[in-house]
Amino acid sequence: MPLAFPLVEPGEPGSELTAGPGGDAIVRRSVLPGGVRVLTERMPGVRSATVGAWVGVGSRDERDGHHGSTHFLEHLLFKGTTERSAMDIAEAFDAVGGEANAATGKEHTCYYARVLDSDLPMAVDVITDMVTSARLDADELETERGVILEELAMNDDDPSDVVHEQFTATVLGAHALGRPIGGTPDTIRAVPRAAVWDHYREHYDPRTLVVTAAGGVDHDALCAQVLGALEVGGWDTTTSVAPIGRRVGSVAPGALEGVPTQGSHVTVRRTTEQANVIIGGLGLTATDPRRFTLSVLNAVLGGGMSSRLFQEIREKRGLAYSTYSFASGHADTGIFGLYAGCTPSKVDEVTALLETEWERLASDGITPGELARSIGQLSGGLVLGMEDSGSRMSRLGKAELVHGELTDLEESLELVRAVTAEQVRELAVELAARPRSVVRIGPFGD
Structure with missing residues (x-):
């Protein structure tokens, strides 16, 4: 425990x-x-x-x-x-x-x-x-x-x-x-x-x-x-008081005041050689128990050279040098997105491919081979990430401030290995159903 x-x-x-x-x-x-x-x-x-x-x-x-x-x-x-x-x-x-x-x-x-x-x-x-x-x-x-x-x-x-x-x-x-x-x-x-x-x-x-x-x-x-x-330094260390409480997400991620309830399309015009595009929306909170499932989903979709985005957009079609998916969580919400950088004339094609791979993950799920590879990738990353004192120092800080508990390495590995293909598909369906935004940066006209 x-x-x-x-x-x-x-x-x-x-x-x-x-x-x-x-x-x-x-x-x-x-x-x-x-x-x-x-x-x-x-x-x-x-x-x-x-x-x-x-x-x-x-x-x-x-x-x-x-x-x-x-x-x-x-x-x-x-x-x-x-x-x-x-x-x-x-x-x-x-x-x-x-x-x-x-x-x-x-x-x-x-x-x-x-x-x-x-x-x-x-x-x-x-x-x-x-x-x-x-x-x-x-x-x-x-x-x-x-x-x-x-x-x-x-x-x-x-x-x-x-x-x-x-x-x-x-x-x-x-x-x-x-x-x-x-x-x-x-x-x-x-x-x-x-x-x-x-x-x-x-x-x-x-x-x-x-x-x-x-x-x-x-x-x-x-x-x-x-x-x-x-x-x-003059700070009071004589009074026995409790630390300030941690942040607690008290509402659904999409119900926060100020967070849009619909997706939107945004274009920022810049004189660049490449267009940069992200599609995505709300993700999971930092303490959501499904965060390990999200890690597997992210690895399959856009987390490495064997990921779907890398293989489909870069390796098969040569449309981008960099393409990946990403997620970040906070106390009461999070974001999830898919990124690619490409020639401006290809941005519509690349955006469509990002959408297609996301939807295909939600509709068809992942294969046993993809599940095994992603679990191996994440497990290796967890172990290698613990090799230096800086990573362990950061892990302690986030455990205290964010999670309120420390999950040791073996327990973390067990949680990753316990993720199933069906859990990944269910989460992909949920994320794909949320309001979706498209943001593009590049030399676009009106």
Whole structure:
């Protein structure tokens, strides 16, 4: 059974379980005073360690006037604290051959570092200092505003990025999940320092913080290091309070306020050599028990070189270099789509083929051979994905913030292997029956 992560009984020691091939990796979890959660996975024989500081806030949590603040903070926390300059932060990791970075999502943000196990205390100290004591200096903010605008411009020059952003906005509409994670040029230019500061003070709190680490890590030592660093940062670690509750999807994925109830066709005109097209609609939530079935469906339809889309559109007809299907889930909804990049004159033919393969999967199901191949592909990917400390650190963070439980590798493999062809067909029918949108980017006329 998966290890459940309760949000109650703060200050009590966390549960332990044995996980991983051969039972040689130990996962532990503790809820510390103040509501901070610490999860570790010790990997014997590994000389590196990856640590992440997760905050359960993403772009969907931005209030009006704060849009773009979450991504702004991802940049600004590296620009200096009350104790360290931006150069101090950079030098701390460069001096030990380590790596530090951050990632902003729609529902969480993570600041992480990968270092030698002997340098983990330094990494914990620096990352925690960034999270608790960012200065958000006005001059640095204006400098970084320009950097973020350049980042957005770079993404806007990539039509494959544009088509994915437009597809998300089309399917999720006015809902907060439909907004770009990084904001738009207009929101980044408009957001004032006061709004970014308010967003930081509102959401960065011991009750929202989750620290995860994997590799050569000692759980008890890490808990002591985190508590000490938080105290230095001025966060309250003396009060026993429960962590902030997890997001819970309380309505059907298609019943969210602002999400369109009908599909639509959108064309964005760009002077490009290729057309980029996505068809799709709403998918499954991140915690839907059928997510393993969706993984198999996705693998068969567009998840590899033996997939139907790759074989039919690229190998047999030579109409595209890149074609695939994809899915992403959130607490209360998700999206599912099929993508291809092709010559603009072939876009109608390629779009029809995407539709045909999707419908054929729903009407005819999958073959025993496709089921076996997809299960093998997913099983191998799960095992290979667990080979480094960074992947395991991320798995712990998502288990805590998204699922509320940790499913170990063997249990995950069993869930994938248990998927049947009939379950895949039933899910394909359900997805194909939902409102469908088509988004195209390319040099199209009226």
